[in-house]
Amino acid sequence: MKRIGRHTILLPNRPCILSGAAIAGKKEGEGPLGSSFDQIIGDDLFGEETWEKAESRFQYTAADLAIRKAGLTHEQIDAALGGDLLDQIMAASLAVRELHTPFIGLYGACSTMAESLCLAAMLVDGGYLHNAVCTASSHFCTAERQYRFPLEYGSQRPPTAQWTVTGAGSAVVSLQAHSSAICRCTHVTLGQIVDMAVKDANNMGAAMAPAAADTLHRHLTDTGRTPTDYDLIITGDLGRVGHDLLLMLMQERGMPLDPSRYIDCGLELFSPEQDVHAGGSGCGCSAVTLCGHIFEQFRQGKLHRALFMATGALLSPTSSQQGDTIPGIAHAIALEAAP
Amino acid sequence: MKRIGRHTILLPNRPCILSGAAIAGKKEGEGPLGSSFDQIIGDDLFGEETWEKAESRFQYTAADLAIRKAGLTHEQIDAALGGDLLDQIMAASLAVRELHTPFIGLYGACSTMAESLCLAAMLVDGGYLHNAVCTASSHFCTAERQYRFPLEYGSQRPPTAQWTVTGAGSAVVSLQAHSSAICRCTHVTLGQIVDMAVKDANNMGAAMAPAAADTLHRHLTDTGRTPTDYDLIITGDLGRVGHDLLLMLMQERGMPLDPSRYIDCGLELFSPEQDVHAGGSGCGCSAVTLCGHIFEQFRQGKLHRALFMATGALLSPTSSQQGDTIPGIAHAIALEAAP
Numbered sequence: 001m002k003r004i005g006r007h008t009i010l011l012p013n014r015p016c017i018l019s020g021a022a023i024a025g026k027k028e029g030e031g032p033l034g035s036s037f038d039q040i041i042g043d044d045l046f047g048e049e050t051w052e053k054a055e056s057r058f059q060y061t062a063a064d065l066a067i068r069k070a071g072l073t074h075e076q077i078d079a080a081l082g083g084d085l086l087d088q089i090m091a092a093s094l095a096v097r098e099l100h101t102p103f104i105g106l107y108g109a110c111s112t113m114a115e116s117l118c119l120a121a122m123l124v125d126g127g128y129l130h131n132a133v134c135t136a137s138s139h140f141c142t143a144e145r146q147y148r149f150p151l152e153y154g155s156q157r158p159p160t161a162q163w164t165v166t167g168a169g170s171a172v173v174s175l176q177a178h179s180s181a182i183c184r185c186t187h188v189t190l191g192q193i194v195d196m197a198v199k200d201a202n203n204m205g206a207a208m209a210p211a212a213a214d215t216l217h218r219h220l221t222d223t224g225r226t227p228t229d230y231d232l233i234i235t236g237d238l239g240r241v242g243h244d245l246l247l248m249l250m251q252e253r254g255m256p257l258d259p260s261r262y263i264d265c266g267l268e269l270f271s272p273e274q275d276v277h278a279g280g281s282g283c284g285c286s287a288v289t290l291c292g293h294i295f296e297q298f299r300q301g302k303l304h305r306a307l308f309m310a311t312g313a314l315l316s317p318t319s320s321q322q323g324d325t326i327p328g329i330a331h332a333i334a335l336e337a338a339p
Numbered sequence: 340m341k342r343i344g345r346h347t348i349l350l351p352n353r354p355c356i357l358s359g360a361a362i363a364g365k366k367e368g369e370g371p372l373g374s375s376f377d378q379i380i381g382d383d384l385f386g387e388e389t390w391e392k393a394e395s396r397f398q399y400t401a402a403d404l405a406i407r408k409a410g411l412t413h414e415q416i417d418a419a420l421g422g423d424l425l426d427q428i429m430a431a432s433l434a435v436r437e438l439h440t441p442f443i444g445l446y447g448a449c450s451t452m453a454e455s456l457c458l459a460a461m462l463v464d465g466g467y468l469h470n471a472v473c474t475a476s477s478h479f480c481t482a483e484r485q486y487r488f489p490l491e492y493g494s495q496r497p498p499t500a501q502w503t504v505t506g507a508g509s510a511v512v513s514l515q516a517h518s519s520a521i522c523r524c525t526h527v528t529l530g531q532i533v534d535m536a537v538k539d540a541n542n543m544g545a546a547m548a549p550a551a552a553d554t555l556h557r558h559l560t561d562t563g564r565t566p567t568d569y570d571l572i573i574t575g576d577l578g579r580v581g582h583d584l585l586l587m588l589m590q591e592r593g594m595p596l597d598p599s600r601y602i603d604c605g606l607e608l609f610s611p612e613q614d615v616h617a618g619g620s621g622c623g624c625s626a627v628t629l630c631g632h633i634f635e636q637f638r639q640g641k642l643h644r645a646l647f648m649a650t651g652a653l654l655s656p657t658s659s660q661q662g663d664t665i666p667g668i669a670h671a672i673a674l675e676a677a678p
Contacts, residue, residue: 002466003417007441009467050661078342079529087426088655089446093532097653097666102346102529104454105446105653105668107428115443119458126465127341128348128527146657188467190418190441193432314436314444316427322389327436329444 005222009188015124016181016338018131018172019069022292023062024284025140025166031270036292037167038065044141044166052090055139055168058284059084059095062170062291063135070172072131077101077172079123081116082135084283085109085164086146091137101133109312110208110237111191112136113169113287114331117308120173121185121333130175137168138282147201147317160203162239162266162281169287171295177339183298183306187334189219193314195327201320205242205266205278208311211328212238213249215309219332220255227257231303234294236286236310236330237266239279265289265310286310304337344561348527354463355520355677357411357470357511360404361631362397363623364479364505370609375631376506377404383480383505391429394478394507397623398423398434401509402474405630409511411470416440416511418462420455421474423622424448424503425485430476440472448651449547449576450530451475452508452626453670456647459512460524460672469514476507477621486540486656499542501578501605501620508626510634516678522637522645526673528558532653534666540659544581544605544617547650550667551577552588554648558671559594566596570642573633574669575625575649576605578618604628604649625649643676 004010022037029040039061046054059082067077080099083106084091096103108115116134123129141151143164149155157163173185194211212235220226227233227250238246243264250257265286266279290308297303309332315324343349361376368379378400385393398421406416419438422445423430435442447454455473462468480490482503488494512524533550551574559565566572566589577585582603589596604625605618629647636642648671654663 003469007417052657052661053663078346083446085427086655087657088424088448088653090655090658093653093666094658094663097532097534100531102531103668104458104529107422107444107446109427119443122465122467123461126461126467128461128465130342190443192439192441193436195436314427314432316425316429318391318426319429319433322391324392324433327432329442 007189007218008222011121011125011185013125013175014184014186015121015173015175016178017183018174018178018181019066020171020291020295021062021065021069022169022288023058023167024288028165028167028269031274033269033293036296051139051141055091055137055142056094058168059091059135059137060098062168063099063133066170066172067133074099074101077131077133078129079104080133081106081120083107083112084137085143109314110281110283111310111312111329111331112283113290114308114310114333117333118188118190118331121188124173124175132173133170135168135170136283136287138164138284139166140164143282157277158202160241160278162278163276164282165269165280165285167284167288169291171291181338182295183335184338185333186336187223189215189332191215191329191331193327193329195325197325199325201315203241204313205239206245207313207326208328209238209242209245209249212246212309212311212330215330215332217253227255230305230307232306233262234306234308235264237281238264238311239266241278243267298337306335308333308335346528346557347561350460350464350524352464352514353523353525354460354512354514355517356522357513357517357520358405358408359510359630359634360401360408361508361627362401362506363627367504367506367608370613372608372632375635390478390480394430394476394481395433397507398430398474398476399437401507402438402472405509405511406472413438413440416470416472417468418443419472420445420459422446422451423476424482448653449620449622450649450651450668450670451622452629453647453649453672456672457527457529457670460527463512463514471512472509474507474509475622475626477503477623478505479503482621496616497541499580499617501617502615503621504608504619504624506623506627508630510630520677521634522674523677524672525675526562528554528671530554530668530670532666532668534664536664538664540654542580543652544578545584546652546665547667548577548581548584548588551585551648551650551669554669554671556592566594569644569646571645572601573645573647574603576620577603577650578605580617582606637676645674647672647674
């Protein structure tokens with residue numbers, strides 16, 4: 001029986017995360033997690049002609065490195081799952097074009113890393129794929145150009161705004177028992193769209209926190225676990241506003257989080273001195289934090305059980321211009337130390 | 340053993356397609372398949388204020404109808420999978436916001452209907468989801484605005500150009516044995532990105548045909564089947580140019596198709612008198628054709644075994660402006676008459 005409770009999926013074969021790779025930008029490399037990244041790229045064009053092509057190179061580099069760290073070749077990858085924030089997920093598409101693997105293109109906004117891991121974990125658990133690579137990226141310059149203003153415009157950012165992370169994270173999921181596996185995937189709780197009528201595209205933490213609370217509540221109810229059954233609960237990029245809101249929302253639901261066991265990638269990635277206002281955001285935020293820092297924590301035996309829940313704001317410039325509210329979504333995957 | 344050959348996935352539990360719904364626009368309703376659609380919407384705004392909201396309403400209406408035709412409620416749907424052509428898959432997101440089900444957002448361009456069915460079929464086959472709804476849509480007006488020019492501009496379309504279909508198709512996939520199931524899903528072959536350096540965004544048939552040939556070749560090689568083992572092979576929206584190219588490419592590969600058993604949704608949906616040049620396109624093209632006409636053929640006992648292979652061109656306005664070539668992808672799912 002693979003479904004438990006109303007919404008959560010149990011993975012009886014506990015697929016392994018064999019490897020992870022985090023390729024981050026200069027600002028990210030200068031932050032508190034800098035030493036956990038595999039590569040820090042000082043040139044925001046990554047040697048390419050455009051930022052979009054640069055972001056694609058971040059994705060390809062992360063995926064290629066994760067595959068090699070897993071001791072695999074591209075031919076052994078049965079599917080690449082992933083996406084990014086760009087229109088028509090351009091960075092992911094161009095990256096997978098170079099990987100020459102089957103491609104499952106996803107769009108979950110900043111929840112993409114968790115969305116891809118959730119899918120890959122189920123497909124690998126069921127034997128439909130033997131090896132899968134999950135990748136997500138974002139890039140400050142491509143996101144500003146697409147969602148807000150050209151950089152040269154020099155617009156002001158309010159305190160609730162977040163800074164799109166430049167980086168890509170990639171993880172290989174596999175059924176093969178492997179002594180050096182980072183961790184195993186045990187449960188998946190897919191996100192539902194939650195929209196509490198927030199319209200301010202400069203306050204996405206507020207838009208996404210209700211979705212995070214909804215998924216977390218469903219996950220804990222279904223599994224019968226409490227927040228402290230996890231050494232660490234990790235949200236994607238709620239930022240300062242969303243992080244604090246989630247604490248409040250879970251308190252209201254009678255499932256209070258232990259703040260010392262709850263982190264948000266957007267707050268971990270940058271230091272206050274880096275002045276990113278409410279914190280980091282973008283698909284790459286949770287992707288590099290997971291594939292760098294969190295996987296390192298598992299490898300060092302500092303984590304036994306964690307819940308990774310990346311959150312996304314499913315807005316577009318068009319929907320905002322048309323006066324619509326911002327729908328949020330959060331996908332969650334439970335990870336346990338191998339074996 | 341669920342994987343056969345290098346790339347194809349066998350679904351041992353043969354999940355059912357319980358129902359389908361096709362909601363089409365006025366021009367589509369006037370075409371040869373008009374009588375197969377559940378609803379034809381004369382107003383291209385569908386009563387909404389904007390075309391994007393209209394397209395979202397097409398998606399919601401299709402999904403809601405498919406769910407009800409399957410004898411299910413929204414609460415019984417374990418996940419909605421789907422997407423569209425819009426930036427940040429706006430139509431799908433807004434539609435699933437109203438469905439209140441878990442959401443797996445996808446981007447596969449015009450291959451989305453097949454991508455979602457492939458994923459849902461595997462997840463249902465494995466018991467990770469009991470019931471899933473797969474939906475894809477497109478809308479002529481939203482696509483023109485986003486990809487090309489405002490309609491008022493009155494631009495000319497070359498003969499190789501295709502017409503974006505206004506419509507949404509939805510199908511419910513389930514493991515429950517059901518006497519009125521339309522068909523069963525037996526095999527999945529996921530697409531790989533194939534890019535033959537076509538740059539002309541007005542000739543997407545040429546860009547996508549190589550990807551279709553690649554997937555079809557891998558599928559037939561892995562299953563040991565020949566094209567005539569299928570009553571019908573259905574491509575998504577290769578259009579006139581792509582359809583003819585595919586015949587040529589499969590001939591070259593030593594796996595000639597029987598033209599009387601091969602159709603392309605883009606060519607079926609509109610009549611020559613409707614002057615759509617090379618044919619219909621968009622996620623909605625294959626979605627409404629499958630969920631209307633093809634499912635009707637299964638219900639009438641006219642089809643025993645079919646291969647549905649929707650094709651997508653993974654370009655964006657940005658990638659085209661940056662001079663990049665057009666990557667293609669094609670996902671395939673094999674369907675057999677129930678039981």
